[in-house]
Amino acid sequence: MLVIVGAGAAGLMAAIQAGRRGARVRLLEGSREAGRKILISGGGRCNVLPTHLDPTRFVSDSAPHLVKRLLGSWPLAAQRQFFEEELRIPLQEESATGKLFPVSNRAREVRDGLLAEARRVGVELVTGVRVRDISPAGSGWRVEVDGDSLAAGGVILASGGLSVPQTGSDGIGLRIAEQLGHRVHPTYPALTPLMADPPVHQALAGISLPVRLVARAGRERLVSEGGFLFTHRGYSGPAVLDISHLVARPRAPSQPGPTVAVEWVGEADRVDWEHRLQERSARSVGTLLREVLPARLADRLLQEAGVDPTRQLTQLRREELRALLGRLCRYPLPCSGDEGYRKAEVTGGGVALSEVDPATLQSRRNPGLFLAGELLDAFGPIGGHNFAWAWATGRSAGLGAAGVIG
Numbered sequence: 001m002l003v004i005v006g007a008g009a010a011g012l013m014a015a016i017q018a019g020r021r022g023a024r025v026r027l028l029e030g031s032r033e034a035g036r037k038i039l040i041s042g043g044g045r046c047n048v049l050p051t052h053l054d055p056t057r058f059v060s061d062s063a064p065h066l067v068k069r070l071l072g073s074w075p076l077a078a079q080r081q082f083f084e085e086e087l088r089i090p091l092q093e094e095s096a097t098g099k100l101f102p103v104s105n106r107a108r109e110v111r112d113g114l115l116a117e118a119r120r121v122g123v124e125l126v127t128g129v130r131v132r133d134i135s136p137a138g139s140g141w142r143v144e145v146d147g148d149s150l151a152a153g154g155v156i157l158a159s160g161g162l163s164v165p166q167t168g169s170d171g172i173g174l175r176i177a178e179q180l181g182h183r184v185h186p187t188y189p190a191l192t193p194l195m196a197d198p199p200v201h202q203a204l205a206g207i208s209l210p211v212r213l214v215a216r217a218g219r220e221r222l223v224s225e226g227g228f229l230f231t232h233r234g235y236s237g238p239a240v241l242d243i244s245h246l247v248a249r250p251r252a253p254s255q256p257g258p259t260v261a262v263e264w265v266g267e268a269d270r271v272d273w274e275h276r277l278q279e280r281s282a283r284s285v286g287t288l289l290r291e292v293l294p295a296r297l298a299d300r301l302l303q304e305a306g307v308d309p310t311r312q313l314t315q316l317r318r319e320e321l322r323a324l325l326g327r328l329c330r331y332p333l334p335c336s337g338d339e340g341y342r343k344a345e346v347t348g349g350g351v352a353l354s355e356v357d358p359a360t361l362q363s364r365r366n367p368g369l370f371l372a373g374e375l376l377d378a379f380g381p382i383g384g385h386n387f388a389w390a391w392a393t394g395r396s397a398g399l400g401a402a403g404v405i406g
C-alpha cells in the first residue's frame, strides 16, 4: 500500500496519478476535509495555473536547473489539459494578470473535481487523521497516526509547508524529512504582506493602485509590477507579495537590511512623471496628480514634497520638481518586517531539491519515500505558479511511487 501524507494540491494529484496506475493508495489528511488551501486560494476563485510559466521566476536555494526540470516534467499545456479535458473544469484567462481561473470562478469546483477523480481511481481518503511520524520498517515504512500505526510499502510526504497554519500546515513534513537525514534549507514566509512599524502610512489604509516596486537586499534586486494596497499595518497586494521574501528571508547580521522603493504608476499607462510635470499647461500640479493617483495619496506626496497643490505646472520651481519626482518615482517604503506565516501564501526554503531523484521525486536517502509540493525548496510568484509546482511535483511523485511500489 502507498500512503500519502496530506490531501492538499500535491497530495491529491499524487493520489490520482498513482491510483490511475493501479497502486493501492491511502490518502491521509489531518484536517476535517481535503484541500482546504485550494478552497481559499485566489480569493475563493482558485487561480489554478498561470498562462505563462517561467521557471527563472521561482525562488530556491537549490540549483536552478532542478527547479526547471521538476516544472518541465509536466508542461503547462499538459497541466491545463488535465483540468479542462480530464477533470472537465473549463478554465478562462484573466487577461490583465495572465491567471487561469475556472470559468465558474469557484475554487470548490477544482477541489471537488480532484476529489471525485481520486475516488474514481480507487483512492481511499481518510480525513481527520494526523500523521505524527514515519520510520523505515523492513522493506517498507511504519506510519504513526494518532494512537495507531500502519504499514506501508511506500510513503509520499505532501504535507505542505508552514503557511496559513489554520489550513492544516504545521511543517511536520519538514521536521520528518530532516529527522530522516534530508538537508532542509532554512524556511521563511513568502508571498506575505509587509509591515511598517511605526505605521507611517496608516492614514492611507484602503488605497490601492498599480505600482512598480524595486526591492534590494545585498546584491539581489527585484522588480515587481502590479497591484499595491496600503493596509493598517503596512502594505499588501500582488506587487508587494512578490518581493516580500527579500524582507522576510533570514540574513546574516552583517548584511545590509533590505530596501523597498516604489514608483506610483497609478491608472495611467506607464506614466512618465518628468514629462508630465513639465507640461506647458495652466493646470495645477494637484489636479495633474489627482488625475493619475488616488486623491489622498496625491495630497500626501505633495505635502511631503512641500509643494502647494494649487501651484500651476508652469510655475514649479526646480527644487519642487526634484522633490516631487523623487516621491513619485523612488518613494522609499519603510518596512519593519512581514506578516509571517499567518498570512503567507507559501513557504520559502524547504527540503533541498538535490535530496530527491528529479524523475520520480524519490528520496535519495530513503528508498520508498517520496516528497512533493510546498515542502520542497522552491516557490514561484503569485499567479498560479505555486499550484503549477504542486501539480507537477505531485504528479511525478505519484507516478514514481506507483512505479516503485506497484
Ligand SMILES: Cc1cc2nc3c(=O)[nH]c(=O)nc-3n(C[C@H](O)[C@H](O)[C@H](O)COP(=O)(O)OP(=O)(O)OC[C@H]3O[C@@H](n4cnc5c(N)ncnc54)[C@H](O)[C@@H]3O)c2cc1C
Residues within 6 Å of the ligand: 005, 006, 007, 008, 009, 010, 011, 028, 029, 030, 031, 034, 035, 036, 037, 038, 040, 041, 042, 043, 046, 047, 048, 049, 129, 130, 131, 132, 158, 159, 160, 161, 163, 164, 167, 168, 169, 170, 171, 172, 173, 344, 345, 346, 372, 373, 374, 375, 383, 384, 385, 386, 387, 388, 390
Ligand atoms: C490564502 C492563499 C491563497 C493562495 N492562492 C493561490 C492561487 O490562487 N494560486 C496558486 O498557484 N497558489 C495559491 N496559493 C498557494 C498554494 O495554495 C500552495 O502553493 C499549495 O496549496 C501547496 O500545495 P501542497 O499540497 O504542497 O500543500 P497544502 O495545500 O498546504 O496541503 C498540505 C496538506 O497536508 C495536510 N497535512 C499537514 N500535516 C499533516 C499531517 N501531519 N497529517 C496529515 N495531513 C497533514 C494539510 O492539512 C494539508 O491539507 C495560495 C495560498 C494561500 C495560503
